Each structure stands twice: as structure tokens, then as C-alpha cells.
Amino acid sequence: MEILLDGPLSRAELSRRVGLSPGSLTRITKPMLESGLLVEVSAGPSDPRVGRPSQPLDVVAAAHHFVGIKLTGDHAVGVLTTLRAEVIATADLPLLEHSPQAVAATVAELTKTLAAYQPETELSGLGVSLGGHVVNKSQVRSSAFLDWYDVPLGDLLAAHTDVPVVVANDLTALTEATHWFGAGRGAERFCLITIGAGIGFGLVVHDRIVDSPDASLGLIGHQPLLADGLRCERGHVGCASTILTTDAIISQVSEALGRDLSYDECLDLAAQGDPTAKPLIDRAGYALGRLVAAAANFTLPDRVVLGGEGVRLVEIAHDALLDGLHFDRHPEATDPPIVLLDASFNEWARGAAVIAIQTFVLGS
Known part of the structure; x- marks a missing residue:
């Protein structure tokens, strides 16, 4: 796994990471080299006095x-x-x-x-x-x-x-995927928030995902965000599911304008400064900022990753998101770095x- 995520790695570095002696490491890696899963790659001379080449190990990703x-x-x-x-x-x-x-x-x-x-x-x-x-x-x-x-x-x-x-x-x-090969790599602690058909939350702490039998129940979707928001099917007022899902945004903007719109059309109108759409999109952005603040306050992440098919909201309502974030953060707190994922499925x-x-x- 160490080579897969961070390779190529020298044998000395690999021994240090996995806590194995050079002999034990050789016994483990030999069949992987013979099968073609691992290969030796040249990294140039490792000892300038003798010019002995270093041959770190790497995986053959296409194997x-x-x-x-x-x-x-x-x-x-x-x-x-x-x-x-x-x-x-x-x-x-x-x-x-x-x-x-x-x-x-x-x-x-x-x-x-x-x-x-x-x-x-x-x-x-x-x-x-x-x-x-x-x-x-x-x-x-x-x-x-x-x-x-x-x-x-x-x-x-x-x-x-x-x-x-x-x-x-x-x-x-x-x-x-974000942890192993994406925007979470190198972060010991990060959280992922997704907005789209639903609202999702993932957390990695000490380089391991925080998992639970309840993790797939979409619990963060009912996090209260706006005291004057709509009521969801469970009776919560202003929770994330009533504000941040793509359906919620489409419904509210379409109703306000009196015509059916797509999600991107709602955001396009807001970006153009439409006097009806922009306040509603900014309101959703503000709510998302409060959700990011809650996640950051509880988990103290190195970074916050935002994704899902509705993530374009972050770009269109960026200033409103920051307003919501700062409303629920200590004035001396540093804003967590925010990284956006691609919105496609x-x-x-x-x-x-x-x-x-x-x-x-x-x-x-």
C-alpha cells in the first residue's frame, strides 16, 4: 500500500515505513517483482562516492x-x-x-x-x-x-x-478515493461535504476514514442551518436537506420565478445578478458556509473538500458562503482551505x- 500511494520508494524508506528488516522486506517483495506487480526503477546514484545506483520500487499501475x-x-x-x-x-x-x-x-x-x-x-x-x-x-x-x-x-x-x-x-x-488518490492526500485530517440529490459527509482522521454502521444514513442532511427555513418531512426547520439539495434549490428558484428551471439555469441567473434568483442562491451559499463551519468547528480539519453534482454553488455564491462560514467561526480562527471536486458522476x-x-x- 505504501508503494501504491507514495511510490516509487527506496527499500530503506519502505523498511522504515513498514517496520521490516531488509531481509524480511526482500522476501515479501520478491514474488511481487517476479509477478510483475512491482518493478525496480532507476533514481540515479544514491552514493556519490561509489556511484552505486539506487533502484526504488514502484507498482505497475497498468498491470x-x-x-x-x-x-x-x-x-x-x-x-x-x-x-x-x-x-x-x-x-x-x-x-x-x-x-x-x-x-x-x-x-x-x-x-x-x-x-x-x-x-x-x-x-x-x-x-x-x-x-x-x-x-x-x-x-x-x-x-x-x-x-x-x-x-x-x-x-x-x-x-x-x-x-x-x-x-x-x-x-x-x-x-x-479522496483520501487515497485525491484532494485529501497528504492531509492527516480532512472532511468531505457533498451537495446534490442529498447531502453527504465523510471524515478522515489520523489518516483513516471514520466509519460507522450509521455513516451511510445521510445524517448531516438534517443539520439545522437557517432558523427561518422551510420544514422538512421530519419536521426540522431550515435543515440542510431543505436548502442545499439540487431539488430544493430548483424548487425554490423555479417557484419564485414562475417557470421550470434546471439547476444550472438557477445558478446562471444568479451569476448574472437576477434580482430574484441571486438572493435565493446566496441564501443557499450562506447555509453551506454554516455547514462548513460546523464541520470545521467539530473536526478541526487540515482542509475541507466540497463535492457532488451541486458543487458549482460554491463558485456562484462564494462570498455568501464565506459570510456563513465566518458567522459561526471564532473571529481569530483561520479559514480551513477549501478544495472543490469535479461535479460529474x-x-x-x-x-x-x-x-x-x-x-x-x-x-x-
């Missing part, structure tokens, strides 16, 4: 390929990646129906399409992520977007493919691939 698929309410979005989660190809298919069998068949078809981009290499893993409560990397306890309860998705997919399958909550998968699909990569590398 293994993985498919990651993100399930939404109406699409399966997929990517093909290398062992280092570098995206080689993308594809998607509509979900014409939500029955578990039909969705499993669509995932299998999409996997086959993506695998065809690297026909000379067998897939080493398939990761599937979705919004919902997932247990044992296989069983979907519930998924509101697909109207599923107790669906053995892993078993259904295993009937379609010989590739090892892992199923995960989409926020957990995206957090792990390919980012989520890549997260699913990373879950498959982690299972392949760590064995569980």
Missing part, C-alpha cells in the same frame, strides 16, 4: 484494471481505472427499471463495455456504489433513490460476472473503483 460504477436513480455511470485509480475510459447506461435483477444486468453490461477498452488484461475488481445503507460490502439494506430494501446486490452481481465484486455507500467510496464512479482497489490491495 491491474478495475471498474467502478455509481448508481443514481436513473443511470449507471462507470469508469475503468488502473491500480492507481487513473481513469482510462468512461461509459454510462440508463436504468430503465429499478428491479434489482434489471439493475444487476445493467451493471454487468456496463462492466463488459468498459472491460473491452483493455481486452488484454482481465479485470481485478468491480466496485459499485449507491446512495443508501450498505452492509458487509454486499447487502443494500435501504436505498431511497432506487426504492430498495434488503437487496443482496453483491450476490446478484456475482451471478453475472467472475470478477470480485464489492458494494459500498457512495459517500464512503468518494471519501476513500465520474468522480463518484471512480470512488467505487477505489473501493475495489482497496479490497484487492488490503484483502478485505
Whole structure:
């Protein structure tokens, strides 16, 4: 794992990191070198007195390929990646129906399409992520977007493919991808907030994701943000789900203007200074700033990563976001660095691939 994330690494550095003697390290890495998973790369002379070349170890990222698929309410979005989660190809298919069998068949078809981009290499893993409560990397306890309860998705997919399958909550998968290969790399402590169809929160502390059986329940969606906000279906006033989801923003701006709009059209109008749309978008940006402040106050992160298909809100309502952030922060507190992820669903699909990569590398 050390070489995968930070390679190439010298044998001395690798021994120090994993706490193994040079002899033990040689015994462990020898079969990996023979199989082609690891290679020696030249790094130039390491000792100027003798000119002896250093040969750090690195992984052959293209030796293994993985498919990651993100399930939404109406699409399966997929990517093909290398062992280092570098995206080689993308594809998607509509979900014409939500029955578990039909969705499993669509995932299998999409996997086959993506695998065809690297026909000379067998897939080493398939990761599937979705919004919902997932247990044992296989069983979907519930998924509101697909109207599923107790669906053995892993078993259904295993009937379609010989590739090892892992199923995960989409926020957990995206957090792990951000941690291992994305904007969270190098941060011992960071939090991820996503805005889109739902509101998500992921946390990494001491270089490990903070996980719990409740992590996939979307708990942060009911964080109170505005005292004069709308009431959600659970009776909360001004919680995140009533302000920050794409549907909430579309509904409020469309109602105020008296016509149906898309999410991007709402943001475009605000960016142009529309007197009706701009205050509503700024209000959402202010609420997001308060959500970022709450996360930062509780977790003291090195950085805050914002993502999801609604993340463009950050750019359009940037000043309002800062107002909300500063309202709930101590005046002497430093603003946490904020990093934005790509808004496309390919980012989520890549997260699913990373879950498959982690299972392949760590064995569980």
C-alpha cells in the first residue's frame, strides 16, 4: 500500500515505513517483482562516492484494471481505472427499471463495455456504489433513490460476472478515493461535504476514514442551518436537506420565478445578478458556509473538500458562503482551505473503483 500511494520508494524508506528488516522486506517483495506487480526503477546514484545506483520500487499501475460504477436513480455511470485509480475510459447506461435483477444486468453490461477498452488484461475488481445503507460490502439494506430494501446486490452481481465484486455507500467510496488518490492526500485530517440529490459527509482522521454502521444514513442532511427555513418531512426547520439539495434549490428558484428551471439555469441567473434568483442562491451559499463551519468547528480539519453534482454553488455564491462560514467561526480562527471536486458522476464512479482497489490491495 505504501508503494501504491507514495511510490516509487527506496527499500530503506519502505523498511522504515513498514517496520521490516531488509531481509524480511526482500522476501515479501520478491514474488511481487517476479509477478510483475512491482518493478525496480532507476533514481540515479544514491552514493556519490561509489556511484552505486539506487533502484526504488514502484507498482505497475497498468498491470491491474478495475471498474467502478455509481448508481443514481436513473443511470449507471462507470469508469475503468488502473491500480492507481487513473481513469482510462468512461461509459454510462440508463436504468430503465429499478428491479434489482434489471439493475444487476445493467451493471454487468456496463462492466463488459468498459472491460473491452483493455481486452488484454482481465479485470481485478468491480466496485459499485449507491446512495443508501450498505452492509458487509454486499447487502443494500435501504436505498431511497432506487426504492430498495434488503437487496443482496453483491450476490446478484456475482451471478453475472467472475470478477470480485464489492458494494459500498457512495459517500464512503468518494471519501476513500479522496483520501487515497485525491484532494485529501497528504492531509492527516480532512472532511468531505457533498451537495446534490442529498447531502453527504465523510471524515478522515489520523489518516483513516471514520466509519460507522450509521455513516451511510445521510445524517448531516438534517443539520439545522437557517432558523427561518422551510420544514422538512421530519419536521426540522431550515435543515440542510431543505436548502442545499439540487431539488430544493430548483424548487425554490423555479417557484419564485414562475417557470421550470434546471439547476444550472438557477445558478446562471444568479451569476448574472437576477434580482430574484441571486438572493435565493446566496441564501443557499450562506447555509453551506454554516455547514462548513460546523464541520470545521467539530473536526478541526487540515482542509475541507466540497463535492457532488451541486458543487458549482460554491463558485456562484462564494462570498455568501464565506459570510456563513465566518458567522459561526471564532473571529481569530483561520479559514480551513477549501478544495472543490469535479461535479460529474465520474468522480463518484471512480470512488467505487477505489473501493475495489482497496479490497484487492488490503484483502478485505
